[in-house]
Amino acid sequence: MRYSLSVLALVVLGCSEPKPDKAAGSATPGTEKATAASETTDTVSVQSLPADQLPAGVPSQPGKVLEMKQWTDTNGLNLLVITRTPEQDEPANPDEPDGASHAEMYARQYVQRAGTWQELWHLQDGVQHCPFDLWIGPVPGATTVTDLDHDGQTETTLLYSLTCTSDVSPANLKLIMREGPAKYALRGYTVVQYDSVPLIQRIPASPCCLDTISAARLEEHYELLAGRYETEKEFRNAPPAFLQFARRQWQRFSSKATMEDL
Numbered sequence: 001m002r003y004s005l006s007v008l009a010l011v012v013l014g015c016s017e018p019k020p021d022k023a024a025g026s027a028t029p030g031t032e033k034a035t036a037a038s039e040t041t042d043t044v045s046v047q048s049l050p051a052d053q054l055p056a057g058v059p060s061q062p063g064k065v066l067e068m069k070q071w072t073d074t075n076g077l078n079l080l081v082i083t084r085t086p087e088q089d090e091p092a093n094p095d096e097p098d099g100a101s102h103a104e105m106y107a108r109q110y111v112q113r114a115g116t117w118q119e120l121w122h123l124q125d126g127v128q129h130c131p132f133d134l135w136i137g138p139v140p141g142a143t144t145v146t147d148l149d150h151d152g153q154t155e156t157t158l159l160y161s162l163t164c165t166s167d168v169s170p171a172n173l174k175l176i177m178r179e180g181p182a183k184y185a186l187r188g189y190t191v192v193q194y195d196s197v198p199l200i201q202r203i204p205a206s207p208c209c210l211d212t213i214s215a216a217r218l219e220e221h222y223e224l225l226a227g228r229y230e231t232e233k234e235f236r237n238a239p240p241a242f243l244q245f246a247r248r249q250w251q252r253f254s255s256k257a258t259m260e261d262l
Helices: 215-220 240-253
Strands: 011-013 038-041 044-048 064-073 076-084 101-113 116-130 133-138 144-146 155-165 172-179 182-189
Touching (some): 101 133, 116 133
Antiparallel strands (some): 011 116, 064 076, 133 155, 172 182
């Protein structure tokens, strides 16, 4: 089956992250208590907070809270909040006589210092002017907090998909890893099920890198998009463990980010 490259060309908002202040020292943990069980990832203990219990002092968030996690590292008490706005219809226009819609996703990480929550970084992305089936959101179970370089400052890794499609086509998939001001990313496509071939067999053994494949070959073999990402260049200056972890996460979750699963 051939995928339509025009369908895959989403109109998205650029990710936007302000430069955070360099953290110094630790902060006094807040009084909020998680009601969900703790999860342990690479020696970092992370608690998932109820979506309807935003800690006191945290600024109001756009849209609905999808995930909220807190943990402690050398910065102090950290809080990650992921939200999504409802899908909204856009005003009618001649280019989209049948109508279009848009939705946005936000992620913000805060650290508690001197009793107040300060933003460490934020991400904003979205799908706009979509006349088909629209989706944007985190891949279930893929958000992780690690300390891969064992420096006491944690890394936060998000995977989320976004799509505007009218057929069974790969969605755009993004992996964003943040360690304080440093940002690393993989960007590509999901793996989808569209016939009797098991989904697991569609996952490429080596998902890197689409920028090494000619445009002519991709035009003829659309199936090469599925499960692959563009490049690993953004990890050039990262510790080797970061790219190794990102590769594993991509392989693990590129087949789990379909609209049917979400």
